[in-house]
Amino acid sequence: MVYQTASTQSSRARHDVDLLIVGGGINGVGIARDAAGRGLSVALVEKDDLASHTSSASTKLIHGGLRYLEYYEFRLVREALIERERLWAMAPHIIWPLEFVLPQGQSPRPAWMVRLGLFLYDHLGGRKKLPATRTVSLDRDPVGNGLKPGSPRAFVYSDCWVEDSRLVALNARDAADRGATVLTHTRLAAARREGTGWITTIEDAHGTRDLTARAIVNAAGPWVADVLGDVPDARRDRGVRLIKGSHIVVPRLYEGAHAFMLQNPDRRIVFAIPYQERFTLIGTTDEAWEGAPGRATIGQGEIDYLLETVARYFERPVAQADIAWTYSGIRPLYDDHAANASAVTRDYVLDLDGSTDRAPMLSIFGGKITTYRKLAEHAMGELAPFFPEAGKAWTAGAVLPGGDMPDADFDRYVTTLVARYPAMPSALLRRLARAYGTCTETVIGDAQTPADLGEDFGAGLYAREIDYLRDREWATSAEDILFRRGKLGLHVAEGTAERIDAYLADRLGSGASNRMSAAS
Structure with missing residues (x-):
């Protein structure tokens, strides 16, 4: 049973919504779904379409992040591995297992190191349904088809594929079904604190209107710092580092439903993944982005890098003219001051600016699509002192729309x-x-x-x-x-x-x- 104090009830009565969420990417819709399911009134505003930027420009994997072990990101990897099978169970129509072949012939890492990493990867997250890592000989196993001849040894491990932008849409749909108001093509034009609440102005094609809220969640992704900059007296002691990741889609390079994890001489990783039956998805790159966080496009250097990776590993030649499609996204990573863009942490940081006499704003820095549900749960934990009437965590076993097969x-x-x-x-x-x-x-x-x-x-x-x-x-x-x-x-x-x-x-x-x- 939830007990509400008189002050809590009057606060709810004074405001249009309990929670205003800025940003319609995976973190924003995930928090909206979680909060609505706890009984809070929620409005989400997204200045463009849902998943129109970072959340539709991923490599489309639900994975623990094998390479993050190299940077000792054990907590992040473990959390992501636990979430991997949980998300698969929540949405088996848009998430499914995918085998990855990791050739060792051109690996800059010794085989013992890779195998040790895969052993940890198999055991950190309580894997139950996905198969364990195995070793194969590429000259005898069909998974080697399409690769250039070389050292035959390879490891095969499993992660999951996700239709990333559909994951966003389904979370938004579930949030709305639970009472949230989702407003696309609507931006936060202004926000100011008034006592323990917020007075905001939101704007769409038809004009502006005021909306009051007890708390704001800044889940604006690459625009998280811009939102903070537009709010008077907002705390700005956290930094965001913008990293561009680009992908190319080329005619299918090989037969089979498996993917490849390709290790380059610079120690960076590129994936080659079956895509839309007729194509292969190649990516991603990691480049610092200094421009405005709008829609990014692939650079010639990135195209050359990805094509060189294809030429290094695959028999079938691919020229730039063969590229069927490219897409790029800006990842808003928490700035941990790493010198190498590939080494910047993919973990998330939740920054709460609020107190008993100061209206709360929770800003989201970083994160990855695999951990969005857990991030939302942690976000609601941060906001819990301001919403004592909210229900308990509930999303861990709740399927997304269409997942109840x-x-x-x-x-x-x-x-x-x-x-x-x-x-x-x-x-x-x-x-x-x-x-x-x-x-x-x-x-x-x-x-x-x-x-x-x-x-x-x-x-x-x-x-x-x-x-x-x-x-x-x-x-x-x-x-x-x-x-x-x-x-x-x-x-x-x-x-x-x-x-x-x-x-x-x-x-x-x-x-x-x-x-x-x-x-x-």
């Missing part, structure tokens, strides 16, 4: 969909299930054939899915749909984005009404 068995669920919709192409059903899990049946609705799904935009994208994304997942543009809610942008014909934008413009009407319906 029996025994978390994705393939079995697809089989049931194929039986239920015999006139639908099985490839379409499988793609929808990968994106929406058990919510696929809501997307399809009463349709029985592809023709029932409305206008066909190509690559298995129909009007009914676009309507779902507009109404339930805050999508307002073709870019939102093709490159964030899904990854169909690599598969549709030229001109498809313009068709989708025209369709949305016809259907959306007021962007504000769509956002409010999605938040309800």
Whole structure:
């Protein structure tokens, strides 16, 4: 039972929301979900689309961070390894196991050191379902297909893949289902303390309005320092270090569902990962970023570095003209003053500025997608003294929307969909299930054939899915749909984005009404 004091009740009555969260990346939506599930009233504002920056520009892995052991980040690695299987169970439609092959032929690290690291990796986090590390001979095992001949020894270990921007959308959806208001294309224009609360001004395309809150969470990612700079009397004794990471997508380099972890002579790591069936994802780079934290683009030096890595390891030559797509993101890491960008800690720091007579602001520095749920739990722990009426931690065993398939068995669920919709192409059903899990049946609705799904935009994208994304997942543009809610942008014909934008413009009407319906 939760007991509320008279002062707590009056404070809640004086403010529009308990918690105002700034930032619609993975940390912001994770905190919104956690807080809403504890019974707090929550509003989240995101100046662009959900996951429109860092959270959609990751290497798309749920992993402990094997290379972080080299920097003695044992606490971070252990927490991430524990979260790895937990997140897989929460969202088996968008998270699944992935084997990584670690060739030793060109390793700058001795084999004994790598094997010791993998032994720790296998045992630090209480691994239960993922297989243990094994040693293979690349000249005899199929996982060596596509690699240049060389030393045959390699290690094979397991982590998980994640559809990163979908993870953000599902957390936002769950937060909204639990009562949170999620406002995209809305920015925090001003904020000032008044006693033990905040008076803020938020702005969207229709103008500004005031919103009062008991506390603010600054989860603005690369803009975390900018938010602090706009708040009078905010504490600014923590620093953020912006690191650009870029990826390239090239035609498929090898057969198989496994990925490669490639060690370069400079000791940096590059991953090669199967992507969208026809492609291979190569990344990431680590470069200090000194510019404004807006949308970054890949530099020529990064392209050369990644192509040189491909040429070092793979038989199939790849030229710059072969690159199908690139993406870059700015990672807002906590500034620990490391000289090497690759060595900057990936751990997170929560900075609480508040007291009994000073309205609290919690700023989030750093973090990685794997630990977002635990970060949110820790954030709520920091804010607990200001919200004695809040419920207890609850997210550890709670599935995300669409993740409630029996025994978390994705393939079995697809089989049931194929039986239920015999006139639908099985490839379409499988793609929808990968994106929406058990919510696929809501997307399809009463349709029985592809023709029932409305206008066909190509690559298995129909009007009914676009309507779902507009109404339930805050999508307002073709870019939102093709490159964030899904990854169909690599598969549709030229001109498809313009068709989708025209369709949305016809259907959306007021962007504000769509956002409010999605938040309800």
